[in-house]
Amino acid sequence: LASLPPPAAGTRHAGTESTPIRRNPAGNVARPMVQKLPEPQDIAACLEVTTFDTPPFYSTSSQSFRNTVEGYSAPEGTYDPVVRSLHNLAHLFLNGTGGTTHLSPNDPIFVLLHTFTDAIFDEWLRRHPAAVYPLENAPIGHNRDYNMVPFWPPITNAEMFVTAPENLGYSYEADWPSRPVTLTEIITIAVVAALIVVAVIFAITTCAVRSKTYKMDGRQPLLGEQYQRYDDHDRHSDKTQSVV
Structure with missing residues (x-):
């Protein structure tokens, strides 16, 4: 099997460690719920959540697509402090560099995971064209008309709350799972x-x-x-x- 080359010495993204990338997939025996990856039906359920975000616009929001795709809520949208799903679950499954917040961008899987998360977001926007971005009361930097960091020239959150092919010049080819019949x-x-x-x-x-x-x-x-x-x-x- 091919192995990753040793990282060059020096400062790493969002951290100062220069150690090799570590992975121990499904190796966190202390947390059985993070010893598996998200299932296709989890993505299907997430795409059914109709509201982009709900108060308090934070990791405790319920029936919020944003909080659900991040992985702080169950795939159906209900907030549960114990649950980790979708994006968060994939990070924690790696159980190493990719599971540590400030080091995770050093793992190349980070790019794949966040690209797929963006694909889910783009598909959700297509299915819910009437969705709106929170105008106010979101955490600092996350209201509709606030500028996104670190882009320059400045660009607001609202300007990026759009489908990719028609507005950003790229698209995804994906076969989205259908929601199972209850x-x-x-x-x-x-x-x-x-x-x-x-x-x-x-x-x-x-x-x-x-x-x-x-x-x-x-x-x-x-x-x-x-x-x-x-x-x-x-x-x-x-x-x-x-x-x-």
């Missing part, structure tokens, strides 16, 4: 299907009965059976009546 949805679909079948059977039966009745009415003679011949009429007429 038990409630299965029951609802079954009930609706049963009602449709009953309605179709009722309609067919009603049409058949009406068709049979119509055919019987069409065969009914204009005269009653006892009047179908003149001599029969004479036989049934009142003999005491005068005939002109």
Whole structure:
């Protein structure tokens, strides 16, 4: 297997360590929940969260796509202080340089992970075009019209809250997982299907009965059976009546 070259001596990104990159995937036995990577259905659930961010616009936000994709909430959007999912879970799974906040950019996997996180964000923007970026009350630097650090010339958060292909000149090719059907949805679909079948059977039966009745009415003679011949009429007429 190919190995990474030893890092050059000197200052590293966001740190001063010059040691080799360390990885021990799934090796954190003290935290079993970070011994696995996110599942495809976690991404599907995250993409279903409809609001970009919710108060307090922090790592404790619930039903916030931003907090969910970061990994502080469950994939469905519910905040849980114990949970680490998606982006955070991938970092912690590496259990080494990539799992240490100020050193993680030194691991090349950092670039792949954050690129894929951006792809999820871009897909979310496509699915929720009416989403809005928080105007105020977010942490310093994170309101809609604040400038992003460290870009120069200045660029605001709102200017980057856009889909990539149409506005930024790049795109992702990804097959996004579909959300699994829940038990409630299965029951609802079954009930609706049963009602449709009953309605179709009722309609067919009603049409058949009406068709049979119509055919019987069409065969009914204009005269009653006892009047179908003149001599029969004479036989049934009142003999005491005068005939002109």
